Amino acid sequence: MRRFACPQCGNRVFFNDHQCLKCATSLGFDHLADQIIATDGLSVCANRSEYKCNWIAAGGTACQACSVEVGPPASDPEVDEFRSAIRRMLRQLHVLQVEYVYTTPNLRFALRRSTDDSKVVIGHEDGLITLDVAEADPVYREETRARLGEPYRTSLGHVRHEAGHWHWQACIATNTETLAKFRATFGDETIDYPDALARHYAVGDDGKWQAEHLSFYAGAHPWEDYAETFAHLLHLTDTLETARAEGLALPAWGTPAQRYQQWIDVTVSLNELSRSMGMSDLYPFAPPPTAINKILFLAGIIPAVNLA
Template sequence: MAPYQCPNCSRLLHFEARVCPSCAFTLGYDPAADAFLFLGDNATTWRDAQGEAHDVVVCANNNEYEICNWLVSTTDSTPFCRACRYNSTIPDLSGPQVPERWGKIEAAKRRLIQEIIALRLPCETMIEAAENGTFGLAFDFLYDPVGEESGNIQITTGHEAGLITLNVMEADDAKREAMRNRLGEPYRTLLGHFRHEIGHYYWARLVQNDPEQLAACRAVFGDDTMSYDEAREKHYGGAGGGWTTDYVSAYATMHPWEDFAETFAHLLHIKDALATIGGFGMRLMNWPGEDVQPSIDFDPYTADTLTLVNEWRPFAFAENAINRAMGQPDLYPFHISEAITAKLDFVNRLLMGARLS
């Protein structure tokens, strides 16, 4: 996402900011305005950079748990912000380190929801969907005490019928890194999980019940009627087909559903990373063999796929070079082939067709 400024002093902020590190004013993000507001007038009125008052209050999850920095309109029918209102179940906060982990989960989820808003995609809560007959989204964040103690995980992260479940152990950096190494994955993050699982949600919403889209999707990703359980057993049993450059990740080779969700996640990675780069006005000045040096002079959330991929490749290379200079692994440890570009293009066109007016 593009960087945000403190509405009082213009200091650049991280999206998780709650207090400006420069002027010390209390801050809150207003998704309706897509901007941070500051609490002025003796801490009673939220104002924007022009000094205009907004009729908003802090999210209920901030009042009760100090877990959210988003604001909600006083006229909304729910006390929860645009991100927190999707929660169906929050974790048992009496578990060790669970409150801290839940905070990390909510921070990652807010970035996901902000990007869904930027993409202008339909995304109703379960309550909203029941009222208007659409396909709703909800989240269950669950504590797994047995998995915590024994390592035998009882709660699997996944999606089913609009409900995304996440084991809060994923927010433990050491445990997530151990799992990444055990599964041989080059990349595993909370935000990556969310982008992957919401890819399943949009497949169910935009593809599954549309015969034309379903046929087109199968032509690109393969026949999804193949047994998922058998495919999963083969993949984790080592009898899968193996990773080729036709797939953006090894996990994508397991089943067409996972290929779609992994591709969906990578498209969101690329769009949001390019929006961030463009928001800072960054460009590459010494990229060889280019008459026009790479820069983000377009809206990544609406751009065509070739524009996205062509601009992303040099910036991804530069980001990886910077990480290596710091002794860190590649920030984007993936390769985008022509086959992957075609898959990204299918998802990108699907999302552009679903944009709300």
């Protein structure tokens, strides 16, 4: 994320802010300009008070971020966490010049909530991403994370992973040449998906995935491998952008591989910072060379990514 300042007084403000804490100027996020601006005399999103959305919208209608939500639930802390994650991801797509409205399929989100009686299946179908806002409850999420043996599980991670499934369908499957390159890098995605998943869980986590994949789940099927890689690329570009904006990393230089190494250097520092506070590693991954190649392949598909 980049740094934002109050347009009125210059005080530091943040991506989700509605108001400057210093001078009380009403603020909104202009997603086209990628800027926090004063809302005086401008149209704010129709959901500003109800959904706490701080985006600017033409004509006082729902903003770009709200318009990709299907059947939106009322605001509460868990819903708000997912809304923030979706906005952060949409802002990245815009910065990386990845179109998501005028695509086939277009990107949409449905926020649902698991209860004891009915579990929401997180997933993607034809551009529609279903998310489980119960995952924003720390107890629920940590129980799930520990049960599945995952090193990393966050609302933002879910949003980025599922967006990867949409991106595959919208930007890889639609281009014969790109699809051929995808298959050469990730394998044949036409193998039966339910069968592959069943086999994956029958074998269990024997650690073999570490030689080829970013995560255990990435080894389940080429679609999951792609979604994990897409999420990783967004983790990487956001974290590097933030590190550079905060003066913690140098501007991009060198070849894609050298730029990738810059990211690894940043993650080593981030992990040491976390350990200094007695927290677990911020970046609990160690991508093997084949997984790095997949990240670099994807960086080549999205030219605005600063790795290729």
